[in-house]
Amino acid sequence: ALLGRTLGPRPAVLAALADRSAPARQSHSAPQQRHGTSKAASLHWTGERAVSVLLLGLLPAAYLFPGPAVDYSLAAALTVHGHWGLGQVITDYVHGDTAIKLANTGLYVLSAVTFAGLCYFNYHDVGICKAVAMLWSL
Numbered sequence: 623a624l625l626g627r628t629l630g631p632r633p634a635v636l637a638a639l640a641d642r643s644a645p646a647r648q649s650h651s652a653p654q655q656r657h658g659t660s661k662a663a664s665l666h667w668t669g670e671r672a673v674s675v676l677l678l679g680l681l682p683a684a685y686l687f688p689g690p691a692v693d694y695s696l697a698a699a700l701t702v703h704g705h706w707g708l709g710q711v712i713t714d715y716v717h718g719d720t721a722i723k724l725a726n727t728g729l730y731v732l733s734a735v736t737f738a739g740l741c742y743f744n745y746h747d748v749g750i751c752k753a754v755a756m757l758w759s760l
Contacts, residue, residue: 666706673703688751696750697740705733 677699684692712725744750 670706684751693744693749693751701737
């Protein structure tokens with residue numbers, strides 16, 4: 623009891639009490655967009671998870687049943703998965719209207735070229751499944 627009266631409250635306790643009694647601070651920054659509150663954002667999140675699970679299923683399918691159907695499915699799923707992943711990088715790290723528009727345009731071009739390249743590889747060469755099998759055999 624003697625020590626409690628002589629030491630008094632600690633500075634951390636005083637700071638916490640001051641924060642509780644202080645009025646709320648107003649922020650002068652631009653309002654943030656709320657992507658997570660819309661139905662479209664929820665469906666997009668579900669789609670991302672579905673593509674991820676699809677890719678997990680395509681990996682053993684590519685090993686067990688290599689062929690054009692799996693090759694083109696992999697081309698589509700890998701392209702969509704990469705597009706959505708890089709889209710999140712743009713959302714998180716690119717700022718400014720012009721920069722965001724340029725980055726998104728570049729992302730769509732990259733995704734289209736990626737899908738076209740994988741389809742070209744599947745049609746004119748050995749395909750994704752066979753190419754990975756050939757790499758494993760080295």
